[in-house]
Amino acid sequence: MSEQKSWGDKLRFGFKRTSEALGGNLTGLITKEKLDDETLDEIEEALIASDLGPAVAARVRDRLASGRYDRHLSELDIREIVAEELEDILRPVAVPLEIDAFPRPQVMLVIGVNGSGKTTTIAKLGHLFLEDDYNVMLVAGDTFRAAAIGQLKVWAERLGVPIISGEEGGDAASLVFEGVKRGTDDGTDVLIVDTAGRLQNKSHLMDELSKIRRVLGRLNEEAPHNVILVLDATTGQNALSQIEVFKEVANVTGLVMTKLDGTARGGVLVAAAEKFGLPIHAIGVGETLEDLRPFDPRAVARAITGADEFDGE
Numbered sequence: 001m002s003e004q005k006s007w008g009d010k011l012r013f014g015f016k017r018t019s020e021a022l023g024g025n026l027t028g029l030i031t032k033e034k035l036d037d038e039t040l041d042e043i044e045e046a047l048i049a050s051d052l053g054p055a056v057a058a059r060v061r062d063r064l065a066s067g068r069y070d071r072h073l074s075e076l077d078i079r080e081i082v083a084e085e086l087e088d089i090l091r092p093v094a095v096p097l098e099i100d101a102f103p104r105p106q107v108m109l110v111i112g113v114n115g116s117g118k119t120t121t122i123a124k125l126g127h128l129f130l131e132d133d134y135n136v137m138l139v140a141g142d143t144f145r146a147a148a149i150g151q152l153k154v155w156a157e158r159l160g161v162p163i164i165s166g167e168e169g170g171d172a173a174s175l176v177f178e179g180v181k182r183g184t185d186d187g188t189d190v191l192i193v194d195t196a197g198r199l200q201n202k203s204h205l206m207d208e209l210s211k212i213r214r215v216l217g218r219l220n221e222e223a224p225h226n227v228i229l230v231l232d233a234t235t236g237q238n239a240l241s242q243i244e245v246f247k248e249v250a251n252v253t254g255l256v257m258t259k260l261d262g263t264a265r266g267g268v269l270v271a272a273a274e275k276f277g278l279p280i281h282a283i284g285v286g287e288t289l290e291d292l293r294p295f296d297p298r299a300v301a302r303a304i305t306g307a308d309e310f311d312g313e
């Protein structure tokens, strides 16, 4: 119970800068007597300025326009209406990561640009699975940098889970192969693989992933079962271009968005949901292991719009 509450508080706190930005953009528009076209245009622009993107802003505008509100709408009314629309957009993509009964281990490749929070996210996902009593193993497949290998080893130790790692510059695919073999023998449920999947150049990423696939295919045709793209919300609209490019070169199966706490640009979560419809497995609102969770679309929509700050929920 208290865990739930504290996550709710973290969400509201995390999205505070986003909801303040949205509120700031809306303030002044709401005092108008009725929702004429000019006010609707201004609200639409305010939503775009909040990183929700033009498509989401247009949806909200349509909703407001079709409401035929014959009364003065307060700021809270507007926030409530926006929150409902955002919830509708987020609901279909709020898909928690599931571990299938078979085959085990389930192989999850984690990709993302440098500094997106990839390594931390792997640790946080591991923590989530451990909480659900799954056996977890990590693979330090980002062999480009010794620091990345070291960092993942520290996380593995903290989590108390095994890790397969090699030397800097080593072959990621053979580490993954070893991980699946060991994981099969040890009864591992989920193998989470860090990758150097970073888009320094597209062909390198494609080569890396296709080699991993090829090698994995010898053990299990369906692996990798998940290819998870980690995105840093503070990059705003740039996160959308990253999805576009990664989708082109890797078979991205789902997203994790991090650093929603450090930014006024959290609206990009909704823009991504609307534009791509890819599952968003979890969101990160802080640096500790507990700060990554599958999300409740209603709670997130209300945190983004700050609706609950107003009605005292």
Ligand SMILES: Nc1nc2c(ncn2[C@@H]2O[C@H](COP(=O)(O)OP(=O)(O)OP(=O)(O)O)[C@@H](O)[C@H]2O)c(=O)[nH]1
Pocket: 112, 113, 114, 115, 116, 117, 118, 119, 120, 121, 148, 258, 259, 260, 261, 262, 283, 284, 285, 286, 287, 291
């Ligand atoms: N505030 C906040 N910080 C985060 C979050 N997720 C990750 N970070 C921080 O972001 C920084 C980068 O995270 P890493 O996990 O090292 O990122 P990476 O993508 O693996 O980066 P490289 O190892 O450089 O490839 C670290 O300081 C993390 O603590 C989050 O949800 N919120």
